[in-house]
């Protein structure tokens with residue numbers, strides 16, 4: 001029997017909490033839905049209505065809600081010790097075991113060491129700082145700049161915000177870090193160059209090459225990108241883009257940071273997003289799926305090339321003067337080991353590829369009859385519906401007009417949670433979802449767009 005005080009929760013919803021990514025006045029007027037239970041790929045709200053969780057929490061509950069294996073691992077660790085420091089002199093068993101597991105899982109990428117943190121934003125911040133440190137150790141202290149893609153999302157710390165590719169996340173928080181440059185996204189649906197994937201790839205690679213030439217490769221530490229751009233609108237680059245990018249960066253000896261916070265551990269249909277493109281990054285940022293959201297945890301993984309800079313002797317420049325109280329948190333690491341066991345045992349990357357294909361296929365007709373939908377796109381279980389004000393020019397809808405929220409509300413009436421983000425509806429269900437769950441999302445979202453046609 002729950003002793004939850006529903007009246008208290010309803011009355012106090014959005015009264016004392018600030019919610020990310022919304023104006024406080026809007027969230028006071030439209031308080032968030034209160035989710036109280038989860039089971040598999042379903043969640044239940046405070047009114048007792050159960051939904052298909054079409055967004056997997058926030059792209060992260062990959063093994064599904066309420067998995068006994070993950071809960072048991074957390075409880076078992078709580079019985080031993082919940083927390084002890086991972087700074088210089090001490091560590092705990094789960095962080096040792098998880099570091100071995102992450103390195104084993106990323107052996108194909110020649111990864112060598114991992115530094116844990118608490119969130120994806122921390123994992124990005126760690127990657128940016130350690131890539132600068134790498135170049136200082138290598139005797140190139142001027143290599144401090146970063147290049148990233150427009151529409152990229154890399155979390156919300158100052159470093160991540162500085163390399164973020166959407167001004168929306170940046171304008172209230174400047175001045176940001178100097179020496180961060182954004183280039184056009186390899187986005188076939190919306191770009192000024194070409195719809196042909198190879199021509200587009202050529203155009204973007206040329207742009208990056210020119211930017212590097214203009215600033216001098218000796219000023220650039222790293223290029224950071226998501227293998228599939230998530231929050232920016234589920235932008236899937238042409239298949240040749242990442243290999244061409246890797247080759248270009250190799251030519252200039254620039255590090256490649258793959259921000260795998262969403263794509264890591266299966267979401268885009270391969271264990272890591274960059275692996276799906278046949279590319280080995282130098283640094284990977286991981287979070288979300290590492291624990292499936294049961295406990296917050298981030299991880300930054302460095303390959304042998306990067307770690308070699310630290311093997312030449314004890315240089316004062318080489319001390320890792322970076323890390324968090326939560327680095328290697330025992331409960332987070334215990335949860336991650338159990339969650340990753342499930343990812344491997346149930347081959348969730350393969351299920352993501354199969355179920356993502358079914359979801360895309362089920363929605364592919366939307367642009368043919370919905371006045372709002374310009375394109376449906378995705379890879380694995382990252383699927384986006386792009387909404388346009390004008391199908392001819394592909395001008396995105398104005399998110400301020402609330403059409404995305406309206407579609408999401410109609411979908412909720414049909415028992416499906418989807419996420420309106422900018423001019424897109426984003427879907428990222430648990431990777432454990434089955435045919436029945438996918439078909440419910442297809443049906444719910446289709447009905448939502450039909451209803452929009454009736455009431456618009």
Ligand SMILES: Cc1ncc(COP(=O)(O)O)c(C=O)c1O
Pocket residue numbers: 119120121122124153154155156226230231259260261262287288
């Ligand atoms: C690609 C990417 N990087 C970094 C982050 C930041 O992660 P967190 O919200 O855990 O700090 C996110 C969050 O959605 C993300 O999508």
